[in-house]
Amino acid sequence: MHDAILKFEKILNENVSYFPVLNNEILEAKVPGKWSKKEILGHLVDSALHNLVRFTEINYAEKPYQHRPYNQIDLVNLNDYQSMDINELIQLWFVLNKQIVRIMKSVDDEVLDYKIVLSDKTVIDLKFLMTDYVEHLEHHVNQIKS
Known part of the structure; x- marks a missing residue:
């Protein structure tokens, strides 16, 4: 879990100051059927809200x-x-994720083993869900940066 948390913090710290320098035209550019970079960041806010819960x-x-x-x-x-x-969106994304980092740092090994049943009845544990969250975040941050 330690490595996932370090990666998570690195992603947050590198991008909280990077996102604001992106040109608004680049952030808001739309391709039919795809999210803009700004909407991807919004999706990451939604993801953070749901995963924090x-x-x-x-x-x-x-x-x-x-x-x-x-x-x-x-x-x-x-x-x-x-x-x-964009500045409000970045603040919202950053603050929610900082709280998730705090939660991840406070979780003990026993809780990481708690079972989670997905909607398709697949069973995973909290450690997998938390690690997957960081991977999901990294994937979408890379989309914003590309």
């Missing part, structure tokens, strides 16, 4: 924890990240 709820919810999916496309559209002020 998951990472905390698992501590007191009935076991095994039932993973609830969310409609990513609808959330990006409903939250209208495309027209949101």
